[in-house]
Amino acid sequence: MPLPPIVQPAAELTREEINRYSRHLLIPDVGMEGQRRLRKARVLAIGAGGLGSPVLLYLAAAGVGTLGIIDFDRVEESNLQRQVIHQVSQVGELKAESAKQAIQRLNPGVQVETHTFRLEPDNAVELFARYDLIVDGTDNFATRYLVNDACILAGKPYVWGSIFRFEGQVSVFWEDAPDGLGLNYRDLYPEPPPPEFAPSCSEGGVLGILCASIGSVMATEAIKLITGIGDPLLGRLLTYDALEMRYRELPLRRDPQRVPVTELMDYEYFCGLGQATQEASSVQVPQLSVHTLNARLVQGQKPLLIDVREPTEWDIVRIPQACLRPRSARLARDLLDEFGIDAEMIIMCKAGQRSQAVASELQALGASKVRNLAGGVLAWVNEIDPTQPSY
Numbered sequence: 001m002p003l004p005p006i007v008q009p010a011a012e013l014t015r016e017e018i019n020r021y022s023r024h025l026l027i028p029d030v031g032m033e034g035q036r037r038l039r040k041a042r043v044l045a046i047g048a049g050g051l052g053s054p055v056l057l058y059l060a061a062a063g064v065g066t067l068g069i070i071d072f073d074r075v076e077e078s079n080l081q082r083q084v085i086h087q088v089s090q091v092g093e094l095k096a097e098s099a100k101q102a103i104q105r106l107n108p109g110v111q112v113e114t115h116t117f118r119l120e121p122d123n124a125v126e127l128f129a130r131y132d133l134i135v136d137g138t139d140n141f142a143t144r145y146l147v148n149d150a151c152i153l154a155g156k157p158y159v160w161g162s163i164f165r166f167e168g169q170v171s172v173f174w175e176d177a178p179d180g181l182g183l184n185y186r187d188l189y190p191e192p193p194p195p196e197f198a199p200s201c202s203e204g205g206v207l208g209i210l211c212a213s214i215g216s217v218m219a220t221e222a223i224k225l226i227t228g229i230g231d232p233l234l235g236r237l238l239t240y241d242a243l244e245m246r247y248r249e250l251p252l253r254r255d256p257q258r259v260p261v262t263e264l265m266d267y268e269y270f271c272g273l274g275q276a277t278q279e280a281s282s283v284q285v286p287q288l289s290v291h292t293l294n295a296r297l298v299q300g301q302k303p304l305l306i307d308v309r310e311p312t313e314w315d316i317v318r319i320p321q322a323c324l325r326p327r328s329a330r331l332a333r334d335l336l337d338e339f340g341i342d343a344e345m346i347i348m349c350k351a352g353q354r355s356q357a358v359a360s361e362l363q364a365l366g367a368s369k370v371r372n373l374a375g376g377v378l379a380w381v382n383e384i385d386p387t388q389p390s391y
Contacts, residue, residue, distance in 0.1 A: 001179075001181065001231060001234075001235075002228065002229070002230065002231060002232075003177065003178065003181075003225065003228060003232055003234065004178065004228050005037055005225075005226060005227055005228030006041075006132055006133060006157060006225050006226060006228070007037045007038075007040050007041045007132050007226050007227075008037070008040060009033050009036035009037050009040060010036045010037070010039040010040035010065065011036070012036070013032065013035060013036060013039070016109075017035070017039070017063070017109070020063070020107075020109075021035050021062075021063050024038075024062070024063070029227075029229045029230070030227060030229065034227040034229065035063060037226050037227050037228075038062055038063045038064050038065070038223065038226055038227065039063055039064075039065040040065055041064050041065055041066070041132050041133065041226045042065070042066040042068065042130065042131045042132045042133075043059055043064050043066070043067055043068065043131060043132065043133045043134075043135060043222060043226075044067075044068035044069075044070065044127070044128065044130075044131040044133070044134050044135070045059075045067065045068065045069050045070070045135045045137070046070055046071075046119065046134065046135065046136045046137065046138050046143070046147055047070070047071050047073075047095075047136075047137055047138050048069050048071045048083070048085060048086075048095040048096055048098070048099035049071070049073075049079065049083050049095070049137065049139070050082045050083055050137065050139075050163060050201065050206065050208075050211040050215075051137025051161050051162075051163065051211055051214060051215045051218060052069070052071070052083075052085070052099070052135075052137050052215075053082075053083045053084045053085035053086070053099070053211065053215065054084065054085075054211060054212050054215030054216055054218075054219065055135050055137065055215045055218050055219045055222070056069065056085060056099055056102075056103060057084070057085055057102065057103070057106060058215070058216060058219040059135075059219055059222060059223075060103040060106050060107045060110045061106060061107060062219070062223055063107070063109070063110070064110065064222075064226070065109075065110065065111060066110070066111045066112075066113065066131075067103060067110055067111070067112050067113070068112075068113040068114075068115065068127075068130070068131055069095075069096040069099050069100065069112065069113070069114050069115065070096070070115040070116075070117070070119055070127065071094070071095040071096045071099075071115075071116070072094075072096075072116050072117055072118045073094075073095050074092055074093060074094055074095060075090050075091050075092060075093050075094075075095055075098050076091065077091055078202075078390070078391055079095075081208045082206060082208035082209075082210075082211045083095075083211070084211075084212075085098070085099045085102045085103075086098045086099070086102070087102075094114075094116050096114040096115065096116050097114060097116070099112075099114075100112040100114050115127065119143060119146060119147070120146075121146060121150075121264035121265065121266075121267070124146055124147070124150035124154075124264065125150045125153045125154050125264070128150050128151060128154040128156050129154045129156075131156065132156070132226070133156065133157055133158065133159070133222055133225055133226065134147065134151055134156055134157070134158035134159075135158065135159045135161075135218055135219075135222055136158055136159070136160045136161070137160075137161050137162070137163075137214075137215070137218065139162070139163075139200045139201050139202075140198075140200055140271075141189075141192040141193070141198055141271045142192075142267040142268050142270070142271045142273060143267070144160070144162075144185060145185065145186075145192065145267050145270060145271065146264065146267045147160075147185075148160075148173060148184050148185035148186065148261075149261045149264055149265075150264060151173065151174075151175070151184075152175040152176075152184055152261045153261065153263075153264070155175075155176050156174075157172065157173070157174035157176075157177070157225055157234075158172070158173055158174070159171075159172055159218045159221045159222050159225070159233075160172070160173060160185060160218075161214045161215065161217070161218045162214075163201065163206050163210050163211060163214050164199075164201065164204060164206060165204060165205055165206055165207065165210075166207050166210065166241060166242040166243045167210075167239065167240065167241055167242070168210055168213060168214035168239070168240045168242075169214075169237060169238065169239050169240070170214055170217045170218055170221065170233060170237075170238045170240075171188065171233050171234075171236065171237045171238065171252065172221055172225065172232045172233040172234040173185050173234070174234055175261075177234055181234055181235060182254075183234060183235055183252055183253075183254060184261070186255065186258055186261075187252055187253065187254050187255045187258065188237065188252055190255055190257070190258065192270065192271040192272065194272055195271065195272045195273055196327075196357075198271075202391075203310075203350065204310075205312065207242060209242075210240075210242055213240060213242065214240060217238065217240075221233055235251065235252050235253075236249055236250070236251060236252060237249070237250040237251075237252055285356060285359040285360055285363060285370065285371075285372045286370070286371050286372070287371065287372050287373075287374040288346055288371040288372065288373055288374065289374055289375075289379075290373065290374070290375060290379045290380045290383050290384050291383065291384070293305075293319075293346065293373060293380075294380075294384045297320065297321065302321060303321075303344060303346050304323075304339060304343055304344060304345045304346065305319060305321055305322035305323065305346050305348065306322070306323060306325050306335065306345050306346065306347050306348065306355075306358075307319070307322040307323065307324050307325065307348050307349070307377070308325060308326060308327040308331065308347060308348070308349050308354055308355055308358050309324070309326065309327075309348075309349050309350055309354070309377070310326055311324065311326065313350060313377075313391070316389055316391050317377060317381060317388045317389050317390065317391070318377070319348065319377060319380050322348065327349075327354055327357075327358060331358055331361075332358060332361035332362045332364075332365055333365065335362065336362070336365060336366075336367060341365075341366055341367050342367075342368075342369065343367070343369065344369040344370075344371075345359075345362065345367070345369065345370050345371070346371045346372075346373055347359045347362070347370065347371070347372055347373065348372075348373035348376050348377060349376050349377070350376050350377055350378055350391075351375060351376045351377075351378050351379075352372060352373065352374055352375050352376040352379070353376075355372050355373060355376060356372045359371070359372040378390060
């Protein structure tokens, strides 16, 4: 169902703007008025990563007048496989500033506002109130729920997208949509999944080109909302499977058990991350530094090193003498069956979080000689053997 445009038209286009956007102006549904709405629009992108990259580039090319970018992260080499707004020369720079430079090269007529701080409950609503539309391509549930709830409180529509490996999803959420059509992210996901079932792209991987497929749909939905053309994805979930090259559409309905959002909350705790940290810390798993482990290996010791990462991570980089035992629901019990309750085990993963959980489970089962490798394999690469690849 078409929705009214969310932005009023700007003043008349200049000669240069008419030349630049002439292919838009020739489309009857866009025309001069639609392009003037785009120029007047203020759109905030949550993140300048895999999805934020194509969204920002295409909205800038389309002539959106003001683009906001909130991202406190810096460009890393592993980003370049999919985050096409950044270049090799910008590794180490703030992503928001790197993206701003790319947008200005593409379209100097676009105003770019960078916000290089972390999105938090105490700043989200005030920030969102300054924009007409929010575009969310973040890769963790805590931020997704924060964006959703802040959009509700700020009265803003937003375009949401997510990607993982070969699959993607896109929808539009707008609690205050006209004619009683309002929906929000909690109608799709009333509760977050357990953290162990919600890996990020940095843990599970993603096909780089998938970002373009999903990001282009997100940018299209943004333009439709701004100009009031077409049938937005409000009330519909679009899913995409790149391996099957198939799109599917699922209807969304308001959750009859939904609780109205009246304030923001601790989203890390809500998504089980804070709870997991709290529970892990209460067990007090001893930590082992990579320097101590290296010293033991240099001395010829052969400690029992258990790597709980996935095989694809193991293939990229591993610590000498480690054995691979991918994390599973039964891993702790299987390790005790294999090595015994009195075995001295050093548990490791990519950065120390997954291994901490496994070590906690081992201690809860009675294993007392368990250590967690602080910082995981990444700490080993950064501090002990920088010749090894990272990810």
